Amino acid sequence: AQTVTQSQPEMSVQEAETVTLSCTYDTSESDYYLFWYKQPPSRQMILVIRQEAYKQQNATENRFSVNFQKAAKSFSLKISDSQLGDAAMYFCAYRGYSGNTPLVFGKGTRLSVIA
Amino acid sequence: GAGVSQSPRYKVAKRGxxxxxxxxxxxGHVSLFWYQQALGQGPEFLTYFQNEAQLDKSGLPSDRFFAERPEGSVSTLKIQRTQQEDSAVYLCASSLLWQGKETQYFGPGTRLLVL
Structure with a gap:
């Protein structure tokens, strides 16, 4: 079974600085998808960024980018120019290539942004 | 609708x-997932529907949990004889078609507290 590990329960960053959240995963599949979701306090979980494993190029979405290292099974999220609104729980998630597999989530990292 | 909605947002139940x-x-979303999120944890898969068909219920923790989606739109998760360990946030997510890099859109969740 696939597993996702987020080894940083909590992180903090100064406003306007850069922070990197770590994620590792375990799978025997060669094709899969990886996601970072953001869950603000008492609000809905929303997708931040996603990566297809067959793409070598790292995904970017504005201030958010990933460092995808397939051989190391590592998928870290970098947030640049951190803003107060970035404060939330961040979950790394994996899904297999076949159509009906659910998302497998890590335990999350709570990010605080200090003004 | 504009997004995934869930009701009630909060539920307090007496054990049993x-x-x-x-x-x-x-x-219009064909795929629907239920997840259980315990306090301080990432969401864990419960069950998956494609239209009205329940294609995967491997995550349901016991036979006290039952889910249905009779007309392929609204879904209900039923928990019988609730136990304290059932206390969690129950998240629903939908996607147009659960394939490829298709994203899941999450609802705000129902926070269940069993006393």
Whole structure:
């Protein structure tokens, strides 16, 4: 079974600085998808960024980018120019290539942004 | 609708009571997932529907948990004879078609507290 590990329960960053959240995963599949979701306090979980494993190029979405290292099974999220609104729980998630597999989530990292 | 909605948002039940949690997915979304999120944890998969067909219920923790989606839109998660360990946030997510890099859109969740 696939597993996702987020080894940083909590992180903090100064406003306007850069922070990197770590994620590792375990799978025997060669094709899969990886996601970072953001869950603000008492609000809905929303997708931040996603990566297809067959793409070598790292995904970017504005201030958010990933460092995808397939051989190391590592998928870290970098947030640049951190803003107060970035404060939330961040979950790394994996899904297999076949159509009906659910998302497998890590335990999350709570990010605080200090003004 | 504009997004995935869930009701009630909060539910307090006495141990042994039955509860029913409702999910309204985004209109037209074929795929619907239920997840259970314990305090301080990432969401864990419960069950998956494609239209009205329940294709995977491997995550349901016991036979006290039952889910249905009779007309392929609204879904209900029912928990019979609730136990304290059932206390969690129950998340519903939908997607147009659960394939490829298709994203899941999450509802706000129902926070269940069993006393």
């Amino acid at each position: 009571q039955d509860v029913a949690l409702r999910c309204d997915p985004i209109s």
